[in-house]
Amino acid sequence: xxxxxxxxxxxxxxxxxxxxxxxxxxxxxxxxxxxxxxxxxxxxxxxxxxxxxxxxxxxxxxxxxxxxxxxxxxxxxxxxxxxxxxxxxxxxxxxxxxxxxxxxxxxxxxxxxxxxxxx
Numbered sequence: 001x002x003x004x005x006x007x008x009x010x011x012x013x014x015x016x017x018x019x020x021x022x023x024x025x026x027x028x029x030x031x032x033x034x035x036x037x038x039x040x041x042x043x044x045x046x047x048x049x050x051x052x053x054x055x056x057x058x059x060x061x062x063x064x065x066x067x068x069x070x071x072x073x074x075x076x077x078x079x080x081x082x083x084x085x086x087x088x089x090x091x092x093x094x095x096x097x098x099x100x101x102x103x104x105x106x107x108x109x110x111x112x113x114x115x116x117x118x119x
Contacts, residue, residue, distance in 0.1 A: 003031040006113050011035070013106045016095035018077065021045045022114070025087040030118075036093065045091045048072075048081045052089060069107075071100045082107045088118045 007020040011033050019034035019041040027046035034041045048070070056067050070081040080092040080103045092103050 003114070003117050004033060006110055006117065007031055007033040010090075010092070010106055010110050013109075014092065014094065014098060014103050016098040017092060017103065018095055019044075019091075019093040021091045022084070022118070023049050023089055023091060025049070030088065034093075041091075041093060044079065044093060048079060048091045049089065052081055052083070069104065073100070078103075080104060080107065082111070084111065084114045084118055088114075090114060 003022055007022065011017045011020045018036045019032065021032035021041050022030040023045040024030050027049040029042045029045055032038065032041055052067060052070060055070065059065060059067055067083060072079040076096045078094045078096070078098065078100055080094065080100055082090045084090055090107060092107060094100070094103055
């Protein structure tokens with residue numbers, strides 16, 4: 001199944017979701033679906049990759065294990081970052097009214113599909 005279909009399914013199941021993008025370990029967009037500016041979503045995804053990598057290194061130094069997810073909350077939107085593998089991660093951009101728990105549940109429900117496509 002194409003990645004775009006999976007990302008569209010994820011975004012459709014999150015009312016108020018603004019964007020879903022799969023990023024590789026180099027910060028490059030692999031595929032995306034958005035209800036926001038595509039370029040802004042790509043830039044956000046790349047920056048989330050930098051943050052995720054820094055947190056991974058910090059967690060390793062502290063013997064904290066693997067990062068399972070990262071939630072960044074701002075006044076008008078939130079971002080959920082979910083590693084799919086060590087080389088790929090999903091970034092969901094959410095409107096302010098979207099509970100991160102809802103987005104997390106949807107991301108986990110589609111995790112196996114994403115993993116199958118990138119493996």
